[in-house]
Amino acid sequence: VNSLKSLYGQVDSLPSKVSNINGWIKSVRLLKKVAFIDIQDGTILKELKIVVPFDSQSNLSSEVATFLKSLRTGQSIAIKDAKLVETEGREQRFELNITDPIDNISIIGNVSESYPLQKKYHSLPYLRTLPTLKHRTSYLGSLLRFRSELEYNMATFFKLNQFTKASPPILTGSDCEGAGELFRVEANGYVEKKQHYFGKPTYLTVSLQLQLEILAMAFSRAWSLSPCFRAEESDTNRHLSEFWMMEAEWCFTKDTKELTTFVKDMIQYITRESYKNFDDFIPKNIPENCLPRNELLERWETLLRDESWNTITYTEAIEILQKRDKEVPFPNYRPIWGEALQSEHERWLSESYFKGPTFVTDYPRDCKAFYMKLNPDGQTVACFDLLVPGIGEIVGGSIREDNFELLSKEVSRRQMNKNGELDWYLSLRKEGSVPHGGFGLGLERFVSYLYGNHNIRDAIPFYRAASGNID
Numbered sequence: 001v002n003s004l005k006s007l008y009g010q011v012d013s014l015p016s017k018v019s020n021i022n023g024w025i026k027s028v029r030l031l032k033k034v035a036f037i038d039i040q041d042g043t044i045l046k047e048l049k050i051v052v053p054f055d056s057q058s059n060l061s062s063e064v065a066t067f068l069k070s071l072r073t074g075q076s077i078a079i080k081d082a083k084l085v086e087t088e089g090r091e092q093r094f095e096l097n098i099t100d101p102i103d104n105i106s107i108i109g110n111v112s113e114s115y116p117l118q119k120k121y122h123s124l125p126y127l128r129t130l131p132t133l134k135h136r137t138s139y140l141g142s143l144l145r146f147r148s149e150l151e152y153n154m155a156t157f158f159k160l161n162q163f164t165k166a167s168p169p170i171l172t173g174s175d176c177e178g179a180g181e182l183f184r185v186e187a188n189g190y191v192e193k194k195q196h197y198f199g200k201p202t203y204l205t206v207s208l209q210l211q212l213e214i215l216a217m218a219f220s221r222a223w224s225l226s227p228c229f230r231a232e233e234s235d236t237n238r239h240l241s242e243f244w245m246m247e248a249e250w251c252f253t254k255d256t257k258e259l260t261t262f263v264k265d266m267i268q269y270i271t272r273e274s275y276k277n278f279d280d281f282i283p284k285n286i287p288e289n290c291l292p293r294n295e296l297l298e299r300w301e302t303l304l305r306d307e308s309w310n311t312i313t314y315t316e317a318i319e320i321l322q323k324r325d326k327e328v329p330f331p332n333y334r335p336i337w338g339e340a341l342q343s344e345h346e347r348w349l350s351e352s353y354f355k356g357p358t359f360v361t362d363y364p365r366d367c368k369a370f371y372m373k374l375n376p377d378g379q380t381v382a383c384f385d386l387l388v389p390g391i392g393e394i395v396g397g398s399i400r401e402d403n404f405e406l407l408s409k410e411v412s413r414r415q416m417n418k419n420g421e422l423d424w425y426l427s428l429r430k431e432g433s434v435p436h437g438g439f440g441l442g443l444e445r446f447v448s449y450l451y452g453n454h455n456i457r458d459a460i461p462f463y464r465a466a467s468g469n470i471d
């Protein structure tokens with residue numbers, strides 16, 4: 001069986017005949033002398049055109065006519081023994097010619113009369129109401145193929161940099177970020193008994209970082225790619241309740257600059273590799289609100305130029321946002337030092353002020369999680385967020401506090417670890433502790449940034465979000 005991807009991948013000698021191709025019908029057109037059937041098989045964005053000579057006038061062909069008229073968008077079909085013809089100058093390099101459709105085409109699975117994915121524009125909000133079918137559309141199908149490609153490139157990057165991939169657990173007793181956005185897990189039978197299945201409250205993880213630090217202490221460099229869960233109150237096009245986070249943690253690093261350089265190199269590597277197959281992934285027709293192809297290319301090219309990347313401290317970001325300048329569009333609300341940046345501020349900084357990816361470093365410690373290393377100024381921590389145009393924050397990372405006394409003090413100051421749930425984490429600082437750091441990248445935000453889709457709900461096959469339905 002040939003896949004369309006393998007067929008389109010053949011560079012020099014095309015076979016003159018193909019014996020077996022399977023796919024789904026995208027559209028059927030019956031003209032006076034010819035019928036065109038476009039199929040896709042999901043291995044590649046491209047479709048394949050099947051050309052059937054068809055004399056609609058001739059009564060000889062009535063059986064053929066009845067057969068061709070029974071073909072519908074959405075049906076799955078198998079094609080055997082078709083002639084492959086090169087089509088110079090057309091969009092597709094070749095098409096299939098079929099002379100005996102009844103013999104050469106067989107319908108594998110029919111579709112209902114109400115099959116909704118007809119050959120016309122469907123908006124993304126509408127497609128989101130079709131979770132069982134939407135992935136068959138060019139834009140959404142391609143988006144997930146792109147995500148898959150990106151994951152392969154990501155894995156290669158880490159392999160090239162001597163990282164070991166490891167998978168910490170999803171069920172956990174600790175709240176890594178300390179933000180209380182936890183989903184609690186209860187075992188049904190135990191709820192009635194008023195007991196905890198694991199003997200203590202258990203949650204779905206918000207981040208694998210704490211356990212990844214254990215593994216980094218064994219491998220020097222460790223990374224993971226895993227679902228994370230947050231009971232977010234924010235219900236925006238950038239928030240999911242279940243999302244995937246790529247996390248990396250490595251030892252013997254002391255300097256935020258080393259982390260941000262690594263993140264830039266990683267993003268550039270993945271972008272460059274994924275960029276190679278631009279036309280295989282980015283359809284000609286882009287849905288409403290999503291980035292048009294030319295702007296997407298611009299975004300990618302910007303990313304690949306080192307000069308487009310910016311780094312400022314949080315304190316500098318506040319100074320910029322505080323300017324009573326007409327260009328700063330927040331007349332009513334400008335953050336003062338010590339306050340978190342709001343997503344509008346973050347977006348504006350990277351999108352309008354710097355017009356490129358922007359690292360903001362050294363936030364006040366109370367804006368950030370407990371594990372970050374305190375800077376010598378005693379007020380800020382050695383951390384960074386990466387802000388990008390169109391999305392806002394896609395990466396967060398820091399140097400970790402590796403000193404047992406300082407970390408214990410911070411944990412107590414925040415009234416964490418009341419039941420000793422962080423004892424294991426603190427104990428790491430007593431056994432061959434080393435300076436180390438790492439970061440987490442939201443996969444759906446990253447994919448959406450590189451693909452240009454407007455809502456990260458489309459960058460995951462089945463989204464779970466505050467206002468989403470559970471099916």
Ligand code: 4AD
Nearest residue numbers: 207209239240243247394395396397438439440442
């Ligand atoms: O900034 P966050 O909360 O950082 C951490 O969890 C660290 N423990 C990671 C680490 O250092 N190992 O989350 C990291 C990234 C964010 O920058 C964002 O891209 C993504 O995870 N993220 C979300 N993506 C989609 N929906 C949500 N609700 C998200 N929350 C965070």
Ligand code: MG
Nearest residue numbers: 385393395396
């Ligand atoms: Mg963050």
